[in-house]
Amino acid sequence: MRDAPPISVRFEETDVTALLKASLAPLMEHAGDEGIELRVATAGDVPNVAIDREKLAWCVATLVGNALRYVERAKEDAPGGSVLVHVERAPGMTHVAIAVHDDGPGIPQAKLPYLFERREGAMHAEGLALLLVREIVTAHGGRIVVESRTGDEEHGTSITLCIPCLK
Amino acid sequence: MKKGHDEHTSERIPIRRAKVDVRELLVDTLDVLREQAKSAGIVVEVVVDEVVPREVELDAVKTAWAVSTLVGNSLRYLGRSGRAGRIEVRGGYERDTRTLVISVRDDGPGIAASRASRLFEDAGALRSVGLALVLVRDVVAAHGGTIDVHSKTDPIDHGTRITLRVPAR
Numbered sequence: 046m047r048d049a050p051p052i053s054v055r056f057e058e059t060d061v062t063a064l065l066k067a068s069l070a071p072l073m074e075h076a077g078d079e080g081i082e083l084r085v086a087t088a089g090d091v092p093n094v095a096i097d098r099e100k101l102a103w104c105v106a107t108l109v110g111n112a113l114r115y116v117e118r119a120k121e122d123a124p125g126g127s128v129l130v131h132v133e134r135a136p137g138m139t140h141v142a143i144a145v146h147d148d149g150p151g152i153p154q155a156k157l158p159y160l161f162e163r164r165e166g167a168m169h170a171e172g173l174a175l176l177l178v179r180e181i182v183t184a185h186g187g188r189i190v191v192e193s194r195t196g197d198e199e200h201g202t203s204i205t206l207c208i209p210c211l212k
Numbered sequence: 213m214k215k216g217h218d219e220h221t222s223e224r225i226p227i228r229r230a231k232v233d234v235r236e237l238l239v240d241t242l243d244v245l246r247e248q249a250k251s252a253g254i255v256v257e258v259v260v261d262e263v264v265p266r267e268v269e270l271d272a273v274k275t276a277w278a279v280s281t282l283v284g285n286s287l288r289y290l291g292r293s294g295r296a297g298r299i300e301v302r303g304g305y306e307r308d309t310r311t312l313v314i315s316v317r318d319d320g321p322g323i324a325a326s327r328a329s330r331l332f333e334d335a336g337a338l339r340s341v342g343l344a345l346v347l348v349r350d351v352v353a354a355h356g357g358t359i360d361v362h363s364k365t366d367p368i369d370h371g372t373r374i375t376l377r378v379p380a381r
Contacts, residue, residue: 051224103343
């Protein structure tokens with residue numbers, strides 16, 4: 046195996062919330078058509094972070110796109126599901142957390158460890174994007190946290206991208 | 213601008229070249245999308261020319277992602293048109309320059325010339341669909357390759373062909 050020149054990451058100081066509100070606009074339109082609520086919200090003061098805008102916006106759009114595939118569409122007698130993109134810097138934390146929460150059916154526990162990993166012998170369209178998401182977040186010095194519940198009453202998935210704050 | 217980061221930050225997204233069976237890569241990668249397409253009345257066909265070497269050094273994951281992204285886009289636009297359609301993914305090889313050529317062609321409505329020329333550029337790309345194409349461009353460029361877009365919007369003769377050319381080793 047031989048490594049080729051890598052893909053460069055171009056860091057720019059960015060207001061993540063504003064970036065996501067703009068970049069997710071087409072998906073918001075799509076969600077609205079399906080009767081799904083898609084929102085971008087913040088908590089407290091969120092500092093700017095240094096990111097590759099295009100790549101990080103793509104990561105979040107990919108997670109949101111996945112979430113939209115799994116949440117319920119609105120039916121005549123029931124509202125659709127919801128996807129919330131929440132941006133915050135928790136007190137005392139050295140990173141900004143960009144979390145994509147959905148109220149879909151959840152991901153079975155057995156699958157969680159492999160969500161952002163390559164499984165031996167796997168080669169199909171599903172899951173490739175999440176591998177790229179992980180590499181992009183790693184290139185930012187960040188990490189990914191996944192939580193999911195598959196209960197009948199309580200279900201849904203939260204995927205959080207933790208991006209280091211500017212030093 | 214340089215950012216503050218942890219010790220383990222690579223600040224680069226690696227390209228991991230390894231010998232890949234191109235036929236297997238294209239067929240396997242498109243299996244999932246082919247099923248999705250079928251339910252929308254769209255046929256996805258994979259054709260690999262005999263001249264393509266059995267194995268080529270590529271980053272399999274990123275190449276597979278790039279091709280599936282292009283096919284996914286074609287599916288989206290064909291799906292919106294609400295009619296049956298066809299997507300052909302072709303693997304070819306230019307012997308004189310030892311270049312692997314992967315093209316994704318659809319018979320969708322086509323892309324206006326002014327947009328087609330900027331499809332893989334940064335400008336205005338901060339919207340979800342354009343973001344993926346910019347990343348496709350980065351993946352192909354990191355392999356030392358190029359992307360070519362050819363599109364026709366004529367009511368009778370329409371469709372888009374996107375061609376990835378990657379130096380083969």
